[in-house]
Amino acid sequence: MSADIDAGLVRPPLRRFSPARVFYRLFGTPLNAAISLGVLLALAFVVPPLLRWALWDATFSGTAQDCAARSGACWAFIGNKLRFILFAFYPPELQWRPALVVGLILGLIGFSLWPRLWSARLLVVWPLVLGLCWLLLSGIVVSPRVSSNQWGGLPVTLFVWSTCFAASFPLALGFALLRRSRLGLLRIFAVAFIEGMRATPMVAILYVAMLIVPMALPGGAFLDKTVRAMIMITLFWSSYLAEVLRAGLQTIPRGQEEAASALGLGYWRTMQMIVLPQALRVVIPGIVNLAIGFLLATSLLAVIGIFDILNAARAAAIDPQWLGFYDEAYLLVGVIFLLLCTAGSRYSRWLERRLAVASH
């Protein structure tokens, strides 16, 4: 029974909440009492000033002058600048388009999180929805066109993240399979690519997108900064994803491949029907964790001057009218990331348990 509880198969019996037990666990032994008092003391130092800043002394509406008159947080700044932080320099009258993109991408992800709906259909839905997002943002179908230099805020963060992640998947699968294959020449190429990319910081990759890619294009050709960054980020992320996929491939015993080949299945059919379905399943929680890391990493776009949500928040706080409300701007962005990523990691843990139970 206890082993079952450890393995997460059986819930431990619910114990009724009892104040006496809580008190014992907090103050039962001298050490515990000392720890609890220490933590409470620290909280007493930190929490009241924080509350005073965030609520009591805060300004909820008005102008920058009203904020300057009070010592607390300036939530009026968020109220005034929310639209800019979310959509940056996208033309205001067209902002329904990026808003729709945010909805589409969040919907796409919500749809993909449901294990029941996992099927080959996703391979069609993802490119379709992301393509639609591209058309909406750039205005190729619904005029007027909006240059990608004007894109900004949350839609850019979400779009770059989901598109690069989706595009890196087939590449990563190819590299992972090559790295495990018997094709010596191609294997060494895959190893060099993966290890080289993983040794390089993402900032350097973004600088390559900024400085080298325009030089390497044939004379006269030109790509927007955002597109160049997305190409390099896709290559960069595919090396990380390839390693996660390889870890999954390694959990499948070679004997299965040999058995499949004894049954007369070729390499591709073996992979498609036997190895990949099992291997992918093992690494789904790992892929989700990787995706969370990638979402956090999209904030690096700010380094090359793309207005992702973090950079938009910073730009909002350098507006001469509302100068210097960095704390409020960063807090808003922090909360958005915190919500998305915490939900993601909760989901990953839930999925891990579910997959573990299902495979028993």
Added chain:
Amino acid sequence: MSRETAVPGLEKPGILARARQWVGPQPLAQGLACAGFLLLLVWLGQNTAQTMARIGVTPGFDFLSRAANFAIGEGVIPFSPGDPYFRAILVGLLNTLKVAVLGCVFATLLGVLFGVAGLSGNPLLRGIVRLYIEVVRNTPLLLQLFFWIAVAKAFPAPRQAIGIFDVILLSNRGVFVPSADPAALPLSAWLLGLVLVGAWVALMLVVRARRWPLSVSIFATLALLGALALLPLLGGAGAFSMPELKGFNIRGGAALTPEFAALLVGLSVKFSAAIAEIVRAGIQSVNRGQWEAARALGLGPGRIMRLVVLPQALRVITPLTTSSYLDLIKDSSLAVAIGYPDLVSVINTTANTTGQSFEALAILVGIYVVLNLFASLLMNIYNARVALRGGVAR
């Protein structure tokens, strides 16, 4: 696959046969694919060369010895405008190494502390640690760095500097910490230090020969570091320099620039959360039954930790910590966003002032690849020792 080697023959497979085995099936198709990729690279290279010719830049690394006419905010070695580019890059590299090494040390200290605190039986402490880890892990490092640099710039002027126990002074000119001047140390301190290091080396050799447990070396190393840190006391007041307010400025001690302090704090905090999770996972990976068995054998909690749990937990912790350290080294490149002159920042300036962006970025990538290989080599050696010490082959 091993048909040649399976049959005992008169000759071993020759080098050619082994090469063919390494290449594997369909060498022609593989060769074609590689050739296609090389052609792509050549095409991209040609385009780059044409662009360089068009903007009037000569390819090559000659620019490294030309004078760099920019200033670098801070450095381990002095740099002034007019010094050659390679020196500028060296200054950037040393800055990166400085912040990365210190970051690894502080992140490990904080991470172990939080990792152990997160396993405490006290729900209040556990909850606080959990909250800290969740917030730090789930917000971008760049956001945290923006926050820390805003904090560092918001400190009062030196005259009203905030003192922490009068040891560290926080001001908008930088963070002032006590420093020890090696030149002012008396000879006796140097000798004692040498003796201590010698004793440590001797003890390590005995540990190795007698196969004493890992904990002995850990404690000996910690004791050595502690003793070395206290050595400047021998020099009396002269060897130590404490920061103090004199007139309008702070004298004495060592000044950390706001950028360096913000980057160091940001990296330490971000990676302390990652390491705390690793430490927690490592300790939890040791089966509960082992605690119970050790307790049944009459071992106290301290000895259970040292003799039973830690040696096994380290096998989980070491490889994961390695990749955290490598991530920290790479993420120190975010320095460029808050104005700390690290390697990436200097390379960027070099690329912009010379136009030799291809060569500059090639140097950058090369340096990071070497750094990574070196760091993972070191940790692999350590990892092999940890793995073998338990007597379990991997």
